[in-house]
Amino acid sequence: xxxxxxxxxxxxxxxxxxxxxxxxxxxxxxxxxxxxxxxxxxxxxxxxxxxxxxxxxxxxxxxxxxxxxxxxxxxxxxxxxxxxxxxxxxxxxxxxxxxxxxxxxxxxxxxxxxxxxxxxxxxxxxxxxxxxxxxxxxxxxxxxxxxxxxxxxxxxxxxxxxxxxxxxxxxxxxxxxxxxxxxxxxxxxxxxxxxxxxxxxxxxxxxxxxxxxxxx
Amino acid sequence: xxxxxxxxxxxxxxxxxxxxxxxxxxxxxxxxxxxxxxxxxxxxxxxxxxxxxxxxxxxxxxxxxxxxxxxxxxxxxxxxxxxxxxxxxxxxxxxxxxxxxxxxxxxxxxxxxxxxxxxxxxxxxxxxxxxxxxxxxxxxxxxxxxxxxxxxxxxxxxxxxxxxxxxxx
Numbered sequence: 180x181x182x183x184x185x186x187x188x189x190x191x192x193x194x195x196x197x198x199x200x201x202x203x204x205x206x207x208x209x210x211x212x213x214x215x216x217x218x219x220x221x222x223x224x225x226x227x228x229x230x231x232x233x234x235x236x237x238x239x240x241x242x243x244x245x246x247x248x249x250x251x252x253x254x255x256x257x258x259x260x261x262x263x264x265x266x267x268x269x270x271x272x273x274x275x276x277x278x279x280x281x282x283x284x285x286x287x288x289x290x291x292x293x294x295x296x297x298x299x300x301x302x303x304x305x306x307x308x309x310x311x312x313x314x315x316x317x318x319x320x321x322x323x324x325x326x327x328x329x330x331x332x333x334x335x336x337x338x339x340x341x342x343x344x345x346x347x348x349x350x351x352x353x354x355x356x357x358x359x360x361x362x363x364x365x366x367x368x369x370x371x372x373x374x375x376x377x378x379x380x381x382x383x384x385x386x387x388x389x390x391x392x393x394x395x
Numbered sequence: 396x397x398x399x400x401x402x403x404x405x406x407x408x409x410x411x412x413x414x415x416x417x418x419x420x421x422x423x424x425x426x427x428x429x430x431x432x433x434x435x436x437x438x439x440x441x442x443x444x445x446x447x448x449x450x451x452x453x454x455x456x457x458x459x460x461x462x463x464x465x466x467x468x469x470x471x472x473x474x475x476x477x478x479x480x481x482x483x484x485x486x487x488x489x490x491x492x493x494x495x496x497x498x499x500x501x502x503x504x505x506x507x508x509x510x511x512x513x514x515x516x517x518x519x520x521x522x523x524x525x526x527x528x529x530x531x532x533x534x535x536x537x538x539x540x541x542x543x544x545x546x547x548x549x550x551x552x553x554x555x556x557x558x559x560x561x562x563x564x
Binding site: 311312313318320325326327328329330334335336338339342343345347348349350351352 | 480481483484487488491509512513514515516517519523524
């Protein structure tokens with residue numbers, strides 16, 4: 180079932196290479212061909228539904244650092260699902276990939292999320308803005324060099340910042356991630372807790388801004 | 396509390412119809428028993444908040460059933476759910492738009508402390524942007540817990556020096 184479109188893809192695009200995958204077939208294609216490959220799969224092999232556009236950050240130093248992955252599903256041929264991966268162009272700070280909003284209008288928000296989280300600029304996107312974080316947020320949180328707790332920065336809304344004096348602070352991980360002790364029978368002791376409880380959301384770590392509580 | 400008294404009757408015609416009380420007691424009694432909530436439903440806690448408004452738990456028994464979606468008409472903001480940094484300025488602006496006197500209940504772990512969301516996107520407790528009167532634990536809290544929070548807030552309002560604040564305002 181999957182072999183027919185893969186064989187057709189390979190004969191049409193000899194540059195497409197098999198990609199290791201535990202479940203569905205997957206192919207690696209050069210960035211320049213990705214739109215043509217996706218159009219080919221959509222028009223000639225019934226992959227009419229774009230399930231997801233996502234990306235991989237192979238961390239700093241890797242070349243290419245970012246890979247963009249398109250997930251396709253066929254609603255007419257049961258169980259047909261394929262992933263198409265392409266290494267991003269551009270540089271590490273501003274990777275680029277072609278937008279597929281011309282093929283699937285639904286790619287719009289997927290690409291916006293991808294841009295928001297990884298900073299990949301989709302060329303030809305009609306409205307490439309952040310979708311989850313606010314406009315003006317200076318980081319791309321799913322990059323490998325971004326810590327889970329976040330980085331101290333300004334809260335959106337200058338009037339609210341002025342009134343409350345609050346800012347975006349690194350979340351108090353307090354020795355986390357929080358893991359339950361295995362093998363404990365006493366539930367109150369088996370509760371997930373931090374390894375370092377000397378600081379918390381009430382008591383700041385010495386090198387961090389304390390979480391300010393608004394006064395009445 | 397406000398109660399009818401016959402001790403102060405000075406005229407047989409109005410005897411028993413005159414009520415003597417402290418201004419604080421009267422004002423607080425009025426405020427306590429018709430506290431209109433502003434449901435700031437941001438996540439799953441809002442489902443429990445809806446249950447509290449429903450027939451089974453029935454927050455109407457405590458005079459707080461009039462959920463107002465306009466901050467101008469609300470007394471008590473119930474922050475029910477995860478407050479993200481993106482949402483935080485809007486929460487603060489809605490709080491600013493409420494007319495005084497106003498109170499805030501932080502419902503559930505997320506609103507109280509960020510809860511399980513120790514991450515770059517989540518405000519670590521709504522008390523960082525608005526003053527909170529009552530915190531409710533739970534993830535999400537039982538409807539009874541929110542009713543308890545409302546009763547605790549009412550007890551807190553009963554102790555407020557309302558008359559002095561009105562005169563000094």
